């Protein structure tokens with residue numbers, strides 16, 4: 392267990408960490424997220440005793456880190472650093488064996504426990520295949536895995552990872568964080584500074600958002616990852632959604648280009664409509680949305696990003712006033728994007744778009760479009776990620 396109590400760190404003349412207090416329980420996986428320069432690496436360095444706090448304490452399993460020898464610290468905590476430059480003359484196995492240093496006497500030969508730890512670490516990180524090769528010959532991502540192997544060989548109760556997935560391909564990003572998760576499940580305490588928020592949220596128990604040297608938010612991914620917290624910490628508007636494959640959070644930065652007078656009205660709901668709203672907003676195009684049932688998956692995205700949204704109670708026909716408001720928005724828009732064919736067309740398709748109708752699958756006769764209309768439809772389709780219509784409309788209600 393890590394106990395960080397009121398830690399302040401000054402480097403040069405700069406206050407880098409300010410009054411950071413945080414406990415990480417045994418078996419917990421904490422992800423540190425935050426903008427560049429927030430102090431994530433400095434906090435990891437304070438935990439492993441490489442940086443001394445100007446005030447406050449860091450304890451691991453009840454031991455004040457500042458009171459321990461570096462060898463004793465090395466038996467409690469290990470770090471996989473961001474920097475992957477290593478002694479290039481050493482073989483991979485030599486590097487991983489260095490992880491055993493805190494457990495060995497200065498001149499004592501490798502014991503059976505040391506060999507087992509090194510072999511296990513090489514296997515778990517899939518680096519056994521490189522064991523005999525000079526580390527200087529490996530790619531950046533392979534070297535990063537060797538550093539993870541060295542840390543595992545150290546067999547400490549606390550594992551710190553600084554950007555462990557930075558130069559890894561998606562397979563090894565996934566494997567590295569799965570391994571970190573497994574280690575936490577085996578009762579290690581794991582803290583990782585990670586820029587990939589979605590990946591962090593998927594594997595960790597807790598997220599701490601660091602910003603300007605202090606903790607802005609701390610808690611489970613679902614409580615911490617909010618549009619407001621992320622915008623305050625990172626200075627960019629984001630939309631937090633749900634990944635339909637993993638059930639985890641998705642975090643999509645969006646443009647803050649001010650809406651101009653090109654407004655597109657979006658009809659239809661669900662993840663698809665949410666995606667179209669996000670894409671068009673990202674491209675700086677103002678959108679309005681409606682009619683959306685209150686329980687629709689696109690409601691949050693629409694409320695956050697749309698200039699206007701018309702929402703109706705679920706499972707009932709919208710009243711006349713609601714229908715008129717949606718019709719007015721649609722009439723004033725330069726185009727309407729239909730993201731799904733409504734089951735009750737008259738309910739959603741009140742009024743006619745005053746201008747163009749960009750449709751997927753159905754469209755009013757293309758022969759009636761001018762060139763500029765066709766160009767606009769093509770641009771909106773491209774920006775919203777909608778494909779070209781494949782079939783001519785059958786009994787479509789959509790007429791100009």
Ligand SMILES: Nc1ncnc2c1ncn2[C@@H]1O[C@H](COP(=O)(O)OP(=O)(O)OP(=O)(O)O)[C@@H](O)[C@H]1O
Nearest residue numbers: 402403405407425426427428429430431432433434
């Ligand atoms: N030795 C040092 N002397 C002075 N300032 C330093 C020193 N080391 C780091 N800093 C400053 O401390 C701040 C926090 O740095 P740190 O590396 O902890 O941030 P970080 O959150 O890990 O950033 P990144 O996401 O870019 O890796 C930065 O502004 C950095 O310039």
